[in-house]
Amino acid sequence: MIIDIHGHYTTAPKSLEEWRNRQVASLKDPALAPKASELKISDDELRETIEQNQLKLMQARGADLTIFSPRASFMAHHVGNFETSATWAAICNELCYRVAQLFPEHFAGAAMLPQSPGVDPQTCVAELEKCVKDYGFVGINLNPDPSGGHWSSPPLTDRHWYPIYEKMVEHDIPAMIHVSTSCNACFHTTGAHYINADTTAVMQLIQGDLFKDFPSLKFVIPHGGGAAPYHWGRYRGLAQELKKPLLDEHLLNNIFFDTCVYHQPGIDLLTRVIPVKNVLFASEMIGAVRGIDPQTGHYYDDTKRYIEAADLSADERYQIYEGNARRVYPRLDAALKAHGK
Numbered sequence: 001m002i003i004d005i006h007g008h009y010t011t012a013p014k015s016l017e018e019w020r021n022r023q024v025a026s027l028k029d030p031a032l033a034p035k036a037s038e039l040k041i042s043d044d045e046l047r048e049t050i051e052q053n054q055l056k057l058m059q060a061r062g063a064d065l066t067i068f069s070p071r072a073s074f075m076a077h078h079v080g081n082f083e084t085s086a087t088w089a090a091i092c093n094e095l096c097y098r099v100a101q102l103f104p105e106h107f108a109g110a111a112m113l114p115q116s117p118g119v120d121p122q123t124c125v126a127e128l129e130k131c132v133k134d135y136g137f138v139g140i141n142l143n144p145d146p147s148g149g150h151w152s153s154p155p156l157t158d159r160h161w162y163p164i165y166e167k168m169v170e171h172d173i174p175a176m177i178h179v180s181t182s183c184n185a186c187f188h189t190t191g192a193h194y195i196n197a198d199t200t201a202v203m204q205l206i207q208g209d210l211f212k213d214f215p216s217l218k219f220v221i222p223h224g225g226g227a228a229p230y231h232w233g234r235y236r237g238l239a240q241e242l243k244k245p246l247l248d249e250h251l252l253n254n255i256f257f258d259t260c261v262y263h264q265p266g267i268d269l270l271t272r273v274i275p276v277k278n279v280l281f282a283s284e285m286i287g288a289v290r291g292i293d294p295q296t297g298h299y300y301d302d303t304k305r306y307i308e309a310a311d312l313s314a315d316e317r318y319q320i321y322e323g324n325a326r327r328v329y330p331r332l333d334a335a336l337k338a339h340g341k
C-alpha cells in the first residue's frame with residue numbers, strides 16, 4: 001500500500017473561498033458575518049473536485065490513500081479572533097470528513113485547529129476531540145506560529161502547548177507541524193515561511209526536553225524537514241554544545257520527516273542522512289509546486305518517482321510507503337486493519 005501522509009483540500013469548491021471572504025470582510029462590519037449554514041456544498045460537488053483532481057493524480061501516480069487536511073495556506077490563524085478561527089476550522093474539517101466518507105478507501109482526515117494568536121491552545125481541544133471521536137481523523141496539523149510570520153507564540157517545547165500534547169497522547173494521534181499563510185512580506189508563504197517553520201521546529205525541539213515529558217508524542221516535520229536534514233551536522237553539533245543526548249535518542253523516536261522536497265538529490269540526501277524509519281512518503285499534492293520539471297519532464301510533486309529511484313531496499317521502500325505511516329498514525333493503522341488491510 002502507498003500512503004501519502006500529506007495532502008490538503010486545495011481544490012475545494014469556490015463557494016468555500018467566497019464564504020471565507022465574507023467572513024473576513026465581516027471583521028470590519030460584524031453585521032455582515034455569514035452563518036456557517038449559509039455555505040452549501042453538495043456531495044456531488046465534493047466528489048467532482050476530488051475525482052477530477054487529487055484522486056485522479058493519486059491513481060495516475062500510484063498512491064492508494066492520502067491523509068487529507070484542510071488547505072494549509074487558508075487556515076490563516078492570524079485573521080480575526082478565536083471565534084473566527086473556530087467557525088472556519090469547523091467548516092474546513094467537516095469538508096475533509098465528508099471527503100473521507102465519500103472515498104473511505106482513499107482519504108483519511110487530519111484536522112486543522114482553531115488556533116488564534118495569543119489565545120490559550122486549550123481552546124482547540126474541543127475541535128480536536130470532535131475530529132478524532134466523531135470524524136475518525138487520524139492526525140492534526142499544529143501551527144507553531146498562528147501569527148502568520150511574526151512568531152509571537154512560545155516555542156513548541158513550552159508548557160503553553162501542553163494541553164494539545166496531552167490530547168494527542170490520549171488519542172494516539174501525531175501532529176504535523178504546519179504553518180499557514182505568511183502575513184510578513186519578508187517570508188514567502190510556501191517558499192520561506194513553511195521551510196523556516198519546519199527548520200525552526202526542529203531547533204526548538206533540540207533546545208528543549210519535550211519528549212522527556214511526552215515520550216510517546218509524535219511530530220511530522222513536513223517539506224522534508226525544512227533545512228534540518230541538509231544541515232544535520234550543524235544540528236548534531238548544536239545538540240552537543242547544549243549537552244543534549246545524541247539526536248537519535250533526543251529526537252528520532254518522536255519526529256518524522258516527509259518526502260516533499262521535489263527533486264531526486266533532495267530525496268537521496270534525506271534518505272542517506274535520516275534513518276529510513278523516520279521518513280514518511282508524501283507529496284503535498286495538489287499544493288505549492290504544481291509545474292513540470294523541465295529537467296525530468298515530470299511533475300515536481302510526483303514524489304513516488306524519487307523514492308523509486310533512490311538507493312533503497314525493497315523493505316526500506318515499504319517502510320517509507322506504508323510501514324512508518326502505520327506506526328506514526330496508529331488510528332489509521334487500526335482503521336485499515338478493521339477493513340482487512
Ligand SMILES: [Zn+2]
Binds near residue numbers: 006008072284
Ligand atoms: Zn502542507
